Amino acid sequence: MKIRSMTGFASGQGRLGVHSWSWEMRSVNAKGLDLRLRVPDWLDGLEVHLRKVMGNTLARGNVSLGLRISRGEEAAGTLTLNKPLLASVLTALAEAEALAQSAGVDLSVTSGADLLSIRGVLETTAIEDDPAPLVAELKKEFESLVSEFVQMRETEGAALEQVLRNQLAEVSRLTQLAADSAEARKPLVAAALKVNLAKVLENADGADANRVAQELAMLAVKSDVTEEIDRLAAHVTAAEDLLATGGAVGRKFDFLMQEFNREANTLCSKALNSDLTSVGLELKAVIDQMREQVQNIE
Structure with a gap:
């Protein structure tokens, strides 16, 4: 399945006997599927049918549909x-x-x-019209309108997918750069731990040995970014899998972006190094850009 955007537009016109009509269908972003229809109420059963088709075809978006029908002069009577x-x-x-x-x-x-x-x-x-033939024709034509609407969403979705792939590639590059920076700073981290250990031992007279061990362990954990880097790499893979799967993956992407942002924030807080901090800030900037794009995925 293809990635779809939540924005789209389609229109159409038709005629049957004395009646002519025009359709207009458009949508914008929404957390769920919100259908808003303006259809003449004398067309029995049409609105129910249209809602069913739209509900089966679309997953998310604020979608509005308008149908205007007019009668020709020959219909006056x-x-x-x-x-x-x-x-x-x-x-x-x-x-x-x-x-x-x-x-x-x-x-x-x-x-x-x-x-x-x-x-x-x-x-x-006056001529009394039987709406049944008109309703049947409108139902048939609506299939083409929805197809055009979905096609536009897929076209925009393809462009959106390419943008996201480029951003994921950048996140992957920065994640590797963060891993390299973390490896390069290990001697500095080791030296800092030794200094902190010396300070602890100087003031450890009468202190609980377990308490001292806990403090040292906390210092080590606060400086280790291995887990954050591993999770960022895993999130990149998960995002690429979602793009490959396609379909209505917008909600899953929303959740995944929260995880991306959490790891980038933790990486910055643990950096203890200007180079690693700089990489972390770049990651946050790219992730924010991705989040904006993801808001438009169905």
């Missing part, structure tokens, strides 16, 4: 002549003309357009 009303109008018109003639008043000629403009003579009959 058909015109119907209200014959009873028209008959009544004509009867009334004839009576009015007869009265006007008897009174010597000439009326203007009434046209067909005048009659049809009278309210109620011409009626519009």
